[in-house]
Amino acid sequence: MSEDKSDLDQFSENLREMTAEFHKMAHDFFEAQNDQKSDLESDPMHIGETLIELSKYYTAHPEKLIEKQMTLWQDYMTLWQNASRKMLGDTDVEPAITPAADDRRFTDQEWQENQTFDFIKQSYLLTARWLNDAVDEIHPVSGHEKDKLKFFTRQFIEAMSPTNFALTNPEVLRETVESKGQNLIKGFENVLRDYDAETGKFTVSMTDNMKFEPGRNVAATPGKVLYRNELIELIQYTPTTEKQYKKPLLIVPPWINKFYILDLRPQNSLVKWLTDKGYSVFIISWRNPDASMADLDMSDYMRLGTLSAIDQVKQATGEKQINTVGYCIGGTMLSCTLAHLAAKDDLGQIGCSTFLVTQTDFSEAGELTIFVDEKQLADMEQMMARDGFLDGRTMSNTFNMLRANDLIWSFVINNYMKGKDPFPFDLLYWNGDNTRLTRACHSQYLQEMYLNNNLVKPNTVVMNGTPLDLTKVDIPTYIQAAETDHICPWKSVYKNTWSFSGPKKFMLAGSGHIAGVVNPPSAKKYNHWQNEDVPHDPEDWLAGATSHVGSWWEDWHKWLRSKSGAKVAARIPGDGPLDVIEDAPGSYVKVRY
Structure with a gap:
């Protein structure tokens, strides 16, 4: 007793x-x-x-x-x-x-x-x-x-x-x-x-943030920063093979997250895998903006971002033509850039382009459309006008709400009821390493893409003084979607096959927005579907597709290498005309607010 x-x-x-x-x-x-003091309505x-x-x-x-x-x-x-x-x-x-x-x-x-x-x-x-x-x-x-x-x-x-x-x-x-x-x-x-x-x-903790550091155990693939402006740093990765494909490969990641989702750790790093396959890999690291950058819009993200990166990659390697990859909103910006180059009769500098879970037609853009209407955008505009940016936590919370049981309530139970510390997990560290979005760019993106779906209307969206027409993009494209993607639904991504006019291949991967992309062959997880035909209806494509066990990376490599030219001596970062600024992953990726 x-x-x-x-x-x-x-x-x-x-x-x-x-x-x-x-x-x-x-x-x-x-x-x-x-x-x-908040001027926003009680029912935002x-x-x-x-x-x-x-x-x-x-x-x-x-x-x-x-x-x-x-x-x-x-x-x-x-x-x-x-x-x-x-x-x-x-x-x-x-x-x-x-x-x-x-x-x-x-x-x-x-x-x-x-x-x-x-x-x-x-x-x-x-x-x-x-x-x-x-x-x-x-x-x-x-x-x-x-x-x-x-x-x-x-x-x-x-x-x-x-x-x-x-x-x-x-x-x-x-x-x-x-x-x-x-x-x-x-x-x-x-x-x-x-x-x-x-x-x-x-803010609900999802992982132990003290266990990770970009450059130490995430974003740790060796490379050098060769270029920096007020919006981007450009990283070239150190080769791991004696020879590399002639055409360099530029990756355009989303700016609503840090780029190292493609370089979490050696076992699942797409960047390292491509480098080991003999590609000369470059990637954009977007700056985490502050209030001074409020007026940077999508034209600026194209001019200072993708267009500058393309020019610098060509200068660093001495090549006149490069290949490109765009991921999510980075792919949307890449498609705008290709349309801009096509309008200028300058698309010849791009050999082929890959789009990873990228939307250009937003008519069926998934659950994120719930947060986009005239009234909600007016409230967001008011908030961004005050701060000059959209706080990264706001966007992060939005994504977490789409999977609340997994990304909110499971951590509430573990952390606050069971009294346990969250488990160290690199993916969740990246998920919490959110970035701000400039007022002008984010407002334009939501208005033009989500609210009005203007990008697929020829010559409606104008960037850097150039009306954009995606149908003028006639280079080969590889379009990847993910079966259970709740951010960029696969049938919405499939509509890219309607937009671009060049040779195209569509591939559907198992899993969702992240795991459907970051799925190395060594993991032996999920599956993917292939169909060389590209009918108008995505259901017809799926009905004629064949399921293959495991990662889609090898299929992409087979497609990409055929468009990357012969092998040449490996390119060492800094050996060309661009001087090394600092080691990868650079400074911009380390800025947290």
């Missing part, structure tokens, strides 16, 4: 300590919120009007609401009957509902073996299904507003999962009993660590 009392006393003391700290943090948090996603339409619909059609309620009641009755049978010893009871095959929240055995937790789980899943069905029913709300309503309904449902609450999560309860509440104390210490008292902002 004395030992039990001691455990209870220890638990109570831990709980009192945590409560006191919580009250102090809550006071500081609300003080910080009061100090922050403008979902309120749509919720009113939902209420009006069911008020006007009470029979629909009654029907939905009766369905939910019948589901609950089935659940109660099943629970009663199990309590009476019946072991052959089919569940009223089961989690989706890819739902990892309920993997702990207690969710299946403990009747109480099994009941809580099924009750939650039934209610979630009912709520989704109720939203689907609303016919007066359609299109963009319906998509927003469904998205935020999903956010609410995921937030209310019983796994996200200590008293209904068996793993957390087990940890709390075994540690006498120390997990809650440590969890609250993690909360304090992730809360910035000065700004009043809270």
Whole structure:
């Protein structure tokens, strides 16, 4: 008895300590919120009007609401009957509902073996299904507003999962009993660590940022910075072969993230793999902008970014023609650059181009369109006008919301309820190493691409005084998409085959926006589909495609090497007319805000 009392006393003391700290943090948090003057609306996603339409619909059609309620009641009755049978010893009871095959929240055995937790789980899943069905029913709300309503309904449902609450999560309860509440104390210490008292902002830690450093254990492929301007650094990688393909290869990564997603570690570095294959690899490292760069728009990103890089690669190697690769928004900018060169009758300096999960037609651009409409853009413009940029955390939070269970709630449970430190993971370090976006460039990008889909309208988008027409891009293109990509859906990426007029090859990789690209052959993961034909309909392409086990990199290498010329002596960075500025990965990639 004395030992039990001691455990209870220890638990109570831990709980009192945590409560006191919580009250102090809550006071500081609300003080910080009061100090922050925001001109933005309290409903920045403008979902309120749509919720009113939902209420009006069911008020006007009470029979629909009654029907939905009766369905939910019948589901609950089935659940109660099943629970009663199990309590009476019946072991052959089919569940009223089961989690989706890819739902990892309920993997702990207690969710299946403990009747109480099994009941809580099924009750939650039934209610979630009912709520989704109720939203689907609303016919007066359609299109963009319906998509927003469904998205935020999903956010609410995921937030209310019983796994996200200590008293209904068996793993957390087990940890709390075994540690006498120390997990809650440590969890609250993690909360304090992730809360910035000065700004009043809270960022969920996904990994141990102290374990990684660009140039040491990420972005560590040897190379040199040969060129720098106010927007980019250009890196040339040190060759690992005696000879290299004649045509150098320039990679244009996205500027909404750091470039080293393509150079995380030697085992999965696309940069190193290409270098080992004998390519003379260059990559752009975009600057993480500050307020002084607010007026840099997409024309500036082309002029100072892709056009400058192309010129410098040619100067460094002495070659008149190079090959290019664009990733995500970097690929969108590359397509604009190719159209610009075509309009200037100067596309001959590019031999071929590869586009990795790149969109040029944004008519079906996936869930990110939920965040783009006139009202939301007006709010964003107001915020960017104040700061001169869009804070990288804002964009990062947007991407995380698309996969909230994996990228938000799993870390809330691990860090704050179980009291564990996040696991060191290079990919999540990169994911948190976000970049700012200049006001002018980001505004133009959202307006021209996402809101108005102007890039596929010939001569509508004008950059550096040149109307852009993608159909004038007649060089060979390799277009890669990823099967489960939620940022650039594969059928949207497929539309690039409609835009470019030259010889083209489309390839569909397994997995999503990151793993579908960064999938080295040595990993022996996923699969990819090939089809030499390029019909108009993506479904027709898939129906005629053949699935191949493993990475698509070797297929791309086979295509690319045939367009890279003969082998020449390997090029050592700095041996040409461009002097070495510093070692890779340079300075721009190390700037964090």
